[in-house]
Amino acid sequence: MSLVEINFDGIVGPSHNYTGLSLGNLASAKNAGKISQPRAAALQGIEKMRANIRLGLVQGAFLPQRRPDEAWLKSLGTDTAHAGPALLANAMSASSMWTANAATVSPAPDTADGRCHLTPANLVTMPHRSHEWPETLAQLRLAFADAAHFAVHDPVPPPFGDEGAANFMRLTAAHGEPGIEIFVYGESGGPFPARQHVEASKAVARKHGLDPERTIFVEQSTRAIAAGAFHNDVVAVANENVLFCHEQAFADRDGFFAELQAKMPDVVIVEVPASKVSLDEAIKTYLFNAQLVTLPEDGSSAEFRTGMALILPTESRDSETVWPWLEKMVAGNGPIRKLIPVDVRQSMANGGGPACLRLRVLADPATIDTRFLMDEAKLDTIRDVVATGWPESIDADHLDDADLHLRIAAARSALYEALDLTELI
Ligand code: SUG
Secondary structure, eight states: OOOOEEEEEEEEOTTOOOOOTTTTTTHHTTTTTTOOOHHHHHHHHHHHHHHHHHTTEEEEEEEOOOOOOOHHHHHHOOTTTOOHHHHHHHHOOOOOGGGGTTTTOOOGGTTTTTSSSEOOOTTTHHHHHHHHHHHHHHHHHTOOOOOTTEEEEEOTTTTTOOOGGGGEEEOOOSSOOOOEEEEOOOOOBBTTTOOOOHHHHHHHHHHHBBBBGEEEEEEEHHHHHHHHSGGGTTTEETTTEEEETTTSSTTTTHHHHHHHHHHOOTTTTEEEOTTTTTTTHHHTTTTTTSEEEEEGOOOTTTGGGGGGEEEEEHHHHTTHHHHHHHHHHHTTTTEEEEEEEEOOOHHHTTOOOTTTTEEEEOOOOOGOOOGGGGOOOHOOOOOHHHHHHHHOOOGGGHHHOOOOOHHHHHHHHHHHHHHHGGGOO
16 A cells, blocks of 8 residues: 545635624735635635646645534534524634644554554634534545544544644654654643644544653644744644744744654754744745655656655745845755745635645545545536636625525535545535
Protein backbone atom coordinates (compact mmCIF):
# COMPACT_ATOMS: atom_id res chain seq x y z
CA MET A 1 0.00 0.00 0.00
CA SER A 2 1.41 3.40 -0.86
CA LEU A 3 0.44 6.33 1.28
CA VAL A 4 0.10 9.67 -0.46
CA GLU A 5 -1.02 13.05 0.77
CA ILE A 6 -4.50 13.86 -0.46
CA ASN A 7 -5.91 17.35 -0.06
CA PHE A 8 -9.69 17.39 0.38
CA ASP A 9 -10.93 20.87 -0.47
CA GLY A 10 -14.33 22.11 0.59
CA ILE A 11 -16.42 23.08 -2.43
CA VAL A 12 -17.73 26.55 -1.64
CA GLY A 13 -21.47 26.31 -1.06
CA PRO A 14 -24.17 28.35 -2.83
CA SER A 15 -25.05 30.25 0.36
CA HIS A 16 -21.58 31.86 0.75
CA ASN A 17 -22.17 35.25 2.37
CA TYR A 18 -20.62 37.95 4.52
CA THR A 19 -22.34 38.55 7.84
CA GLY A 20 -19.29 38.86 10.06
CA LEU A 21 -20.05 35.96 12.34
CA SER A 22 -16.55 35.10 13.51
CA LEU A 23 -15.33 37.21 16.42
CA GLY A 24 -11.55 37.36 16.28
CA ASN A 25 -11.45 36.77 12.52
CA LEU A 26 -10.57 40.24 11.25
CA ALA A 27 -11.45 39.65 7.59
CA SER A 28 -14.88 38.34 8.53
CA ALA A 29 -15.53 41.42 10.69
CA LYS A 30 -14.20 43.83 8.08
CA ASN A 31 -16.37 42.48 5.28
CA ALA A 32 -19.59 42.12 7.29
CA GLY A 33 -22.55 43.36 5.29
CA LYS A 34 -20.83 43.19 1.93
CA ILE A 35 -22.31 41.50 -1.10
CA SER A 36 -20.78 38.07 -1.67
CA GLN A 37 -20.29 36.21 -4.93
CA PRO A 38 -20.95 32.53 -4.30
CA ARG A 39 -20.47 31.52 -7.92
CA ALA A 40 -17.12 33.25 -8.26
CA ALA A 41 -16.10 31.89 -4.84
CA ALA A 42 -16.81 28.30 -5.86
CA LEU A 43 -15.10 28.76 -9.23
CA GLN A 44 -11.99 30.13 -7.50
CA GLY A 45 -11.94 27.03 -5.31
CA ILE A 46 -12.36 24.72 -8.31
CA GLU A 47 -9.48 26.40 -10.13
CA LYS A 48 -7.29 26.01 -7.06
CA MET A 49 -8.01 22.29 -7.10
CA ARG A 50 -7.33 22.12 -10.82
CA ALA A 51 -4.00 23.91 -10.43
CA ASN A 52 -3.00 21.48 -7.68
CA ILE A 53 -3.90 18.47 -9.82
CA ARG A 54 -1.73 19.94 -12.58
CA LEU A 55 1.13 20.16 -10.11
CA GLY A 56 0.78 16.41 -9.68
CA LEU A 57 -0.93 16.56 -6.28
CA VAL A 58 -3.72 14.16 -5.37
CA GLN A 59 -6.99 15.97 -4.84
CA GLY A 60 -10.25 15.17 -3.10
CA ALA A 61 -13.28 17.25 -2.14
CA PHE A 62 -16.06 17.50 0.39
CA LEU A 63 -19.46 18.82 -0.51
CA PRO A 64 -21.37 21.89 0.70
CA GLN A 65 -23.81 21.38 3.54
CA ARG A 66 -27.54 22.03 3.58
CA ARG A 67 -28.17 25.75 4.08
CA PRO A 68 -30.13 27.23 5.65
CA ASP A 69 -29.72 24.38 8.13
CA GLU A 70 -33.40 23.66 8.77
CA ALA A 71 -32.64 20.73 11.06
CA TRP A 72 -30.53 22.94 13.30
CA LEU A 73 -33.18 25.65 13.40
CA LYS A 74 -35.78 23.00 14.21
CA SER A 75 -33.65 21.77 17.10
CA LEU A 76 -33.80 25.35 18.38
CA GLY A 77 -37.59 25.42 18.10
CA THR A 78 -37.77 27.65 15.05
CA ASP A 79 -37.54 27.71 11.27
CA THR A 80 -36.34 29.95 8.45
CA ALA A 81 -39.50 32.06 8.49
CA HIS A 82 -39.30 32.83 12.23
CA ALA A 83 -35.63 32.60 13.18
CA GLY A 84 -34.84 36.31 12.88
CA PRO A 85 -31.79 37.78 11.13
CA ALA A 86 -29.07 36.78 13.62
CA LEU A 87 -30.05 33.13 13.99
CA LEU A 88 -30.80 32.84 10.29
CA ALA A 89 -27.34 34.15 9.45
CA ASN A 90 -25.89 31.39 11.64
CA ALA A 91 -27.98 28.85 9.76
CA MET A 92 -26.92 30.21 6.35
CA SER A 93 -23.12 30.24 6.66
CA ALA A 94 -21.17 28.34 4.02
CA SER A 95 -18.34 27.89 6.54
CA SER A 96 -18.02 24.13 5.95
CA MET A 97 -15.93 25.13 2.89
CA TRP A 98 -12.98 25.50 5.29
CA THR A 99 -12.23 21.82 5.60
CA ALA A 100 -9.06 22.42 7.61
CA ASN A 101 -11.67 22.70 10.36
CA ALA A 102 -13.59 19.58 9.33
CA ALA A 103 -11.53 17.09 11.32
CA THR A 104 -8.21 16.12 12.83
CA VAL A 105 -6.48 13.33 10.94
CA SER A 106 -3.79 11.02 12.33
CA PRO A 107 -2.27 8.96 9.54
CA ALA A 108 -1.85 5.21 9.90
CA PRO A 109 1.90 5.18 10.72
CA ASP A 110 1.21 7.23 13.88
CA THR A 111 -1.58 5.23 15.47
CA ALA A 112 -1.60 2.19 17.76
CA ASP A 113 -3.83 0.11 15.50
CA GLY A 114 -2.14 1.13 12.24
CA ARG A 115 -5.28 2.72 10.83
CA CYS A 116 -5.83 6.35 9.83
CA HIS A 117 -7.97 8.01 12.51
CA LEU A 118 -10.29 10.95 11.88
CA THR A 119 -12.25 13.00 14.43
CA PRO A 120 -14.65 15.66 13.14
CA ALA A 121 -14.24 19.00 14.88
CA ASN A 122 -17.12 20.06 17.11
CA LEU A 123 -16.50 23.77 16.35
CA VAL A 124 -18.58 24.67 19.43
CA THR A 125 -17.06 28.11 19.97
CA MET A 126 -18.84 29.70 17.01
CA PRO A 127 -22.61 29.14 16.71
CA HIS A 128 -22.53 29.26 12.90
CA ARG A 129 -19.92 26.47 12.84
CA SER A 130 -21.26 24.39 15.73
CA HIS A 131 -23.81 22.67 13.48
CA GLU A 132 -21.35 21.58 10.80
CA TRP A 133 -20.20 18.34 12.38
CA PRO A 134 -23.21 16.05 11.72
CA GLU A 135 -22.94 16.47 7.95
CA THR A 136 -19.16 16.42 8.11
CA LEU A 137 -19.34 13.15 10.01
CA ALA A 138 -21.72 11.69 7.42
CA GLN A 139 -19.31 12.57 4.59
CA LEU A 140 -16.30 11.23 6.48
CA ARG A 141 -18.10 7.98 7.28
CA LEU A 142 -18.86 7.50 3.60
CA ALA A 143 -15.52 8.62 2.15
CA PHE A 144 -13.52 6.60 4.69
CA ALA A 145 -15.89 3.67 5.15
CA ASP A 146 -13.12 1.09 4.73
CA ALA A 147 -12.76 0.00 8.36
CA ALA A 148 -9.58 -1.95 7.63
CA HIS A 149 -7.83 1.34 6.94
CA PHE A 150 -9.82 4.07 8.70
CA ALA A 151 -11.45 4.80 12.04
CA VAL A 152 -13.90 7.71 12.03
CA HIS A 153 -14.75 8.91 15.54
CA ASP A 154 -17.56 11.00 16.95
CA PRO A 155 -16.58 14.60 17.77
CA VAL A 156 -15.21 15.53 21.18
CA PRO A 157 -18.22 16.51 23.32
CA PRO A 158 -18.75 20.09 24.48
CA PRO A 159 -17.70 22.20 26.28
CA PHE A 160 -14.19 21.54 24.97
CA GLY A 161 -13.83 23.42 21.69
CA ASP A 162 -12.14 21.53 18.87
CA GLU A 163 -11.35 23.21 15.53
CA GLY A 164 -9.68 20.27 13.81
CA ALA A 165 -6.61 20.24 11.61
CA ALA A 166 -6.29 24.04 11.62
CA ASN A 167 -4.70 23.61 15.05
CA PHE A 168 -2.70 20.53 14.23
CA MET A 169 0.61 19.90 12.46
CA ARG A 170 2.48 16.75 11.61
CA LEU A 171 6.18 16.43 10.95
CA THR A 172 7.86 13.34 9.63
CA ALA A 173 11.17 12.25 8.20
CA ALA A 174 9.46 10.51 5.27
CA HIS A 175 6.04 9.37 4.14
CA GLY A 176 5.19 6.02 5.63
CA GLU A 177 7.23 6.64 8.76
CA PRO A 178 5.72 7.61 12.12
CA GLY A 179 5.39 11.35 12.56
CA ILE A 180 5.44 13.84 15.38
CA GLU A 181 1.90 15.11 15.89
CA ILE A 182 1.61 18.64 17.23
CA PHE A 183 -1.62 19.92 18.75
CA VAL A 184 -1.81 23.69 19.17
CA TYR A 185 -4.31 24.97 21.74
CA GLY A 186 -5.24 28.40 23.09
CA GLU A 187 -5.50 29.57 26.68
CA SER A 188 -6.35 33.19 26.06
CA GLY A 189 -6.88 35.33 23.01
CA GLY A 190 -7.01 38.68 24.76
CA PRO A 191 -10.22 40.25 23.45
CA PHE A 192 -10.91 37.26 21.21
CA PRO A 193 -11.88 33.66 21.98
CA ALA A 194 -9.25 30.94 22.10
CA ARG A 195 -11.16 28.38 20.10
CA GLN A 196 -9.05 25.23 20.64
CA HIS A 197 -9.26 23.78 24.15
CA VAL A 198 -6.32 21.71 25.34
CA GLU A 199 -8.67 19.03 26.68
CA ALA A 200 -10.16 18.61 23.21
CA SER A 201 -6.67 18.18 21.72
CA LYS A 202 -5.75 15.62 24.38
CA ALA A 203 -8.98 13.71 23.85
CA VAL A 204 -8.32 13.50 20.11
CA ALA A 205 -4.76 12.28 20.72
CA ARG A 206 -5.98 9.57 23.13
CA LYS A 207 -8.78 8.42 20.85
CA HIS A 208 -6.43 8.22 17.88
CA GLY A 209 -4.07 5.97 19.85
CA LEU A 210 -1.03 8.24 19.47
CA ASP A 211 2.30 7.51 21.11
CA PRO A 212 2.75 10.13 23.89
CA GLU A 213 6.48 10.17 23.09
CA ARG A 214 5.68 11.42 19.60
CA THR A 215 2.94 13.88 20.52
CA ILE A 216 3.37 17.54 21.50
CA PHE A 217 0.79 19.92 22.96
CA VAL A 218 1.81 23.51 22.46
CA GLU A 219 0.10 26.72 23.42
CA GLN A 220 -0.59 29.33 20.76
CA SER A 221 0.49 32.80 21.89
CA THR A 222 -2.19 35.11 23.24
CA ARG A 223 -0.59 37.81 21.16
CA ALA A 224 -1.17 35.89 17.92
CA ILE A 225 -4.83 35.19 18.70
CA ALA A 226 -5.34 38.81 19.77
CA ALA A 227 -3.80 39.98 16.48
CA GLY A 228 -6.33 37.89 14.53
CA ALA A 229 -4.75 34.42 14.29
CA PHE A 230 -7.92 32.63 15.34
CA HIS A 231 -6.37 29.32 14.25
CA ASN A 232 -2.74 28.19 14.37
CA ASP A 233 -2.73 27.70 10.58
CA VAL A 234 -2.82 31.49 10.20
CA VAL A 235 0.69 31.68 11.69
CA ALA A 236 2.28 28.27 11.04
CA VAL A 237 2.29 25.37 8.60
CA ALA A 238 4.25 22.10 8.44
CA ASN A 239 5.15 19.62 5.75
CA GLU A 240 7.35 16.54 6.09
CA ASN A 241 10.38 17.70 8.10
CA VAL A 242 9.77 21.45 7.69
CA LEU A 243 7.98 23.83 10.03
CA PHE A 244 7.29 27.29 8.55
CA CYS A 245 6.09 29.71 11.21
CA HIS A 246 6.00 33.23 12.56
CA GLU A 247 8.33 34.08 15.42
CA GLN A 248 5.38 35.03 17.65
CA ALA A 249 3.12 32.09 16.84
CA PHE A 250 3.68 30.15 20.09
CA ALA A 251 3.42 31.10 23.76
CA ASP A 252 6.77 29.50 24.61
CA ARG A 253 8.70 29.49 21.34
CA ASP A 254 12.02 28.32 22.80
CA GLY A 255 10.46 25.56 24.87
CA PHE A 256 8.45 24.30 21.92
CA PHE A 257 11.41 24.33 19.51
CA ALA A 258 13.57 22.50 22.06
CA GLU A 259 10.95 19.80 22.58
CA LEU A 260 10.47 19.44 18.84
CA GLN A 261 14.19 19.21 18.14
CA ALA A 262 14.59 16.62 20.88
CA LYS A 263 11.83 14.47 19.38
CA MET A 264 12.90 15.08 15.79
CA PRO A 265 16.56 16.09 15.45
CA ASP A 266 16.41 16.64 11.68
CA VAL A 267 13.49 19.08 11.80
CA VAL A 268 14.04 22.25 9.76
CA ILE A 269 12.39 25.32 11.25
CA VAL A 270 11.90 28.21 8.85
CA GLU A 271 10.94 31.12 11.04
CA VAL A 272 9.79 34.53 9.87
CA PRO A 273 11.04 37.17 12.31
CA ALA A 274 8.58 39.74 13.62
CA SER A 275 11.10 42.43 12.70
CA LYS A 276 10.65 41.54 9.02
CA VAL A 277 6.96 40.63 8.92
CA SER A 278 4.76 41.79 11.79
CA LEU A 279 1.93 39.63 13.09
CA ASP A 280 -0.49 42.19 11.67
CA GLU A 281 1.03 41.91 8.20
CA ALA A 282 1.14 38.11 8.43
CA ILE A 283 -2.55 38.03 9.26
CA LYS A 284 -3.48 40.54 6.58
CA THR A 285 -1.60 38.65 3.87
CA TYR A 286 -2.05 35.06 5.14
CA LEU A 287 1.42 33.94 3.99
CA PHE A 288 1.33 31.11 6.52
CA ASN A 289 -2.13 29.99 5.46
CA ALA A 290 -0.42 28.30 2.58
CA GLN A 291 -0.29 24.76 1.36
CA LEU A 292 3.29 23.74 1.97
CA VAL A 293 3.71 20.86 -0.44
CA THR A 294 6.33 18.57 -1.85
CA LEU A 295 6.02 18.69 -5.60
CA PRO A 296 6.26 15.29 -7.24
CA GLU A 297 8.54 16.66 -9.96
CA ASP A 298 11.09 17.50 -7.29
CA GLY A 299 10.62 14.65 -5.05
CA SER A 300 12.04 11.25 -4.74
CA SER A 301 11.98 10.62 -1.01
CA ALA A 302 15.74 11.11 -0.93
CA GLU A 303 15.38 14.56 -2.40
CA PHE A 304 12.22 15.87 -0.88
CA ARG A 305 13.98 18.26 1.43
CA THR A 306 15.02 20.44 -1.45
CA GLY A 307 11.80 20.77 -3.36
CA MET A 308 8.94 22.28 -1.42
CA ALA A 309 6.49 24.89 -2.69
CA LEU A 310 4.17 27.30 -0.90
CA ILE A 311 0.75 27.64 -2.49
CA LEU A 312 -0.28 30.92 -0.97
CA PRO A 313 -2.94 33.61 -1.46
CA THR A 314 -2.39 36.38 -4.00
CA GLU A 315 -2.76 38.79 -1.07
CA SER A 316 0.78 37.75 -0.02
CA ARG A 317 2.13 38.61 -3.45
CA ASP A 318 0.47 42.01 -3.27
CA SER A 319 2.29 42.93 -0.05
CA GLU A 320 5.41 45.05 -0.30
CA THR A 321 6.79 43.60 2.91
CA VAL A 322 5.86 39.95 2.66
CA TRP A 323 6.65 39.20 -0.97
CA PRO A 324 10.27 40.44 -0.99
CA TRP A 325 10.93 38.45 2.18
CA LEU A 326 9.47 35.32 0.61
CA GLU A 327 11.40 35.83 -2.62
CA LYS A 328 14.59 36.10 -0.65
CA MET A 329 13.70 32.95 1.24
CA VAL A 330 13.14 30.86 -1.90
CA ALA A 331 16.35 32.18 -3.43
CA GLY A 332 18.30 30.93 -0.43
CA ASN A 333 19.34 27.43 0.46
CA GLY A 334 16.28 26.51 2.50
CA PRO A 335 13.80 23.74 1.79
CA ILE A 336 11.08 26.01 0.34
CA ARG A 337 11.97 26.72 -3.28
CA LYS A 338 8.83 27.89 -5.01
CA LEU A 339 5.98 30.36 -4.48
CA ILE A 340 2.67 29.68 -6.18
CA PRO A 341 0.04 32.39 -5.61
CA VAL A 342 -3.64 31.43 -6.00
CA ASP A 343 -6.72 33.62 -6.13
CA VAL A 344 -9.20 32.64 -3.43
CA ARG A 345 -10.30 36.19 -2.66
CA GLN A 346 -13.94 35.38 -1.97
CA SER A 347 -12.91 32.92 0.73
CA MET A 348 -10.15 35.22 1.98
CA ALA A 349 -12.74 37.92 2.63
CA ASN A 350 -14.15 35.61 5.31
CA GLY A 351 -10.70 34.75 6.67
CA GLY A 352 -10.12 31.53 4.72
CA GLY A 353 -6.90 31.12 2.72
CA PRO A 354 -5.65 28.20 0.60
CA ALA A 355 -4.78 26.07 3.64
CA CYS A 356 -8.16 26.67 5.33
CA LEU A 357 -9.87 25.26 2.26
CA ARG A 358 -8.21 21.86 2.50
CA LEU A 359 -7.98 18.86 4.81
CA ARG A 360 -4.90 16.69 4.45
CA VAL A 361 -5.28 12.92 4.60
CA LEU A 362 -2.30 10.62 4.20
CA ALA A 363 -3.73 7.43 2.73
CA ASP A 364 -3.82 5.06 -0.18
CA PRO A 365 -6.38 6.58 -2.61
CA ALA A 366 -7.56 3.06 -3.46
CA THR A 367 -9.02 2.78 0.05
CA ILE A 368 -11.20 5.90 -0.32
CA ASP A 369 -14.67 6.18 -1.87
CA THR A 370 -13.82 7.39 -5.37
CA ARG A 371 -16.78 9.80 -5.41
CA PHE A 372 -14.78 12.09 -3.13
CA LEU A 373 -11.65 11.99 -5.32
CA MET A 374 -11.19 14.58 -8.02
CA ASP A 375 -9.76 14.68 -11.50
CA GLU A 376 -10.04 17.40 -14.11
CA ALA A 377 -13.10 15.90 -15.78
CA LYS A 378 -14.93 15.84 -12.47
CA LEU A 379 -13.90 19.42 -11.78
CA ASP A 380 -15.39 20.35 -15.17
CA THR A 381 -18.66 18.72 -14.11
CA ILE A 382 -18.66 20.60 -10.83
CA ARG A 383 -17.78 23.83 -12.59
CA ASP A 384 -20.77 23.43 -14.92
CA VAL A 385 -23.15 22.81 -12.01
CA VAL A 386 -21.77 25.84 -10.19
CA ALA A 387 -21.87 28.06 -13.28
CA THR A 388 -25.57 27.40 -13.80
CA GLY A 389 -26.89 26.91 -10.27
CA TRP A 390 -24.86 28.99 -7.80
CA PRO A 391 -26.22 32.50 -7.11
CA GLU A 392 -24.01 35.18 -8.60
CA SER A 393 -24.37 37.36 -5.54
CA ILE A 394 -25.93 37.38 -2.08
CA ASP A 395 -26.71 40.52 -0.15
CA ALA A 396 -26.00 39.90 3.54
CA ASP A 397 -29.06 41.98 4.41
CA HIS A 398 -31.44 39.73 2.51
CA LEU A 399 -30.69 36.27 3.80
CA ASP A 400 -34.39 35.75 4.58
CA ASP A 401 -35.38 35.56 0.91
CA ALA A 402 -37.40 32.31 0.50
CA ASP A 403 -36.63 32.16 -3.22
CA LEU A 404 -32.94 32.33 -2.45
CA HIS A 405 -33.32 29.39 -0.06
CA LEU A 406 -35.01 27.34 -2.79
CA ARG A 407 -32.33 28.26 -5.28
CA ILE A 408 -29.55 27.28 -2.87
CA ALA A 409 -31.22 23.94 -2.12
CA ALA A 410 -31.67 23.15 -5.81
CA ALA A 411 -28.08 24.09 -6.63
CA ARG A 412 -26.72 21.90 -3.86
CA SER A 413 -28.90 18.94 -4.87
CA ALA A 414 -27.73 19.27 -8.48
CA LEU A 415 -24.12 18.93 -7.29
CA TYR A 416 -24.84 15.85 -5.18
CA GLU A 417 -26.63 14.31 -8.16
CA ALA A 418 -23.77 15.12 -10.50
CA LEU A 419 -21.31 13.41 -8.14
CA ASP A 420 -23.63 10.46 -7.55
CA LEU A 421 -23.87 11.23 -3.84
CA THR A 422 -27.65 11.55 -3.53
CA GLU A 423 -27.73 9.38 -0.40
CA LEU A 424 -26.21 12.38 1.42
CA ILE A 425 -28.78 14.96 0.27
O1 SUG B 1 -14.01 29.93 11.32
N1 SUG B 1 -14.72 32.19 8.75
C1 SUG B 1 -14.02 31.00 9.20
C2 SUG B 1 -12.68 30.94 8.56
C3 SUG B 1 -12.03 29.63 8.83
C4 SUG B 1 -10.62 29.60 8.36
N2 SUG B 1 -10.08 28.33 8.64
C5 SUG B 1 -8.81 28.12 9.02
N3 SUG B 1 -8.02 29.08 9.45
N4 SUG B 1 -8.38 26.90 8.98
C6 SUG B 1 -13.89 31.01 10.72
O2 SUG B 1 -13.66 32.06 11.30
C7 SUG B 1 -16.63 33.60 8.62
C8 SUG B 1 -18.09 33.36 8.43
C9 SUG B 1 -18.97 34.50 8.45
O3 SUG B 1 -18.64 35.55 8.98
O4 SUG B 1 -20.08 34.33 7.94
C10 SUG B 1 -16.00 32.34 9.07
O5 SUG B 1 -16.66 31.51 9.65
